[in-house]
Amino acid sequence: DVVLTQSPLSLPVTLGQPASISCRSSQSLVYSDGNTYLNWFHQRPGQSPRRLIYKVSNRDSGVPDRFSGSGSGTDFTLKISRVEAEDVGIYYCMQGTHWPGTFGQGTRVEIK
Amino acid sequence: EVQLVESGGGPVQPGGSLRLSCAASGFTFSSYWMSWVRQAPGKGLEWVACMKQEGTELYYEDSVEGRFTISRDNAKKSLYLQVNSLRAEDAAVYYCVRGGPKLGPEYWGQGALVTVSS
Numbered sequence: 001d002v003v004l005t006q007s008p009l010s011l012p013v014t015l016g017q018p019a020s021i022s023c024r025s026s027q028s029l030v031y032s033d034g035n036t037y038l039n040w041f042h043q044r045p046g047q048s049p050r051r052l053i054y055k056v057s058n059r060d061s062g063v064p065d066r067f068s069g070s071g072s073g074t075d076f077t078l079k080i081s082r083v084e085a086e087d088v089g090i091y092y093c094m095q096g097t098h099w100p101g102t103f104g105q106g107t108r109v110e111i112k
Numbered sequence: 113e114v115q116l117v118e119s120g121g122g123p124v125q126p127g128g129s130l131r132l133s134c135a136a137s138g139f140t141f142s143s144y145w146m147s148w149v150r151q152a153p154g155k156g157l158e159w160v161a162c163m164k165q166e167g168t169e170l171y172y173e174d175s176v177e178g179r180f181t182i183s184r185d186n187a188k189k190s191l192y193l194q195v196n197s198l199r200a201e202d203a204a205v206y207y208c209v210r211g212g213p214k215l216g217p218e219y220w221g222q223g224a225l226v227t228v229s230s
Binding site: 031035037039041048049050051054055060092094096097099100101102103104105106 | 156157158159171173174207211212213214215216217218220221222223
């Protein structure tokens with residue numbers, strides 16, 4: 001199975017400051033159709049996860065534009081331009097290029 | 113509004129079985145891949161199984177293949193997961209999700225807790 005390695009695993013941030021999470025894959029995530037199926041999810045404490053980003057950089061409906069995704073091949077990044085209180089929780093990257101889809105181990109974002 | 117409501121979770125003995133159900137509303141159920149994703153207590157996320165719109169394609173995670181069966185009834189707008197031969201490591205919150213293997217879950221239910229204990 002493809003292994004996704006996120007870093008850092010814990011990210012204390014100051015409100016209003018930027019944050020960045022890395023996701024590295026053990027294999028290229030470029031699919032035969034030319035797309036890269038790397039998605040990002042956010043899970044607030046006690047809630048179900050929510051998809052934020054699909055195919056590297058496409059924001060889901062209703063996701064604030066302070067969230068952005070980038071990367072290619074095996075290296076990907078989720079950035080929050082200015083962290084708000086509602087952004088706390090665990091962020092997961094997920095690859096859908098190779099079955100079974102796999103998730104990273106998660107990055108816990110907390111407010112300093 | 114998209115809603116996914118799971119039911120059927122609960123305590124089960126090792127080796128036991130149960131059937132999870134998911135009632136969908138707020139979208140054209142028959143037009144979407146549907147899947148199950150699980151999360152062990154305090155742990156990360158894991159795909160379990162997924163099924164294409166008409167059931168013509170389905171996939172299982174290796175550790176559940178042969179023990180779990182995903183199915184759907186498009187007329188009833190419902191997704192199911194029959195889980196057999198349960199093991200301790202199957203204990204988790206099982207989420208019904210709209211979405212398939214590539215783009216991942218776009219919408220999630222609130223989850224059904226399955227506990228495995230003698």
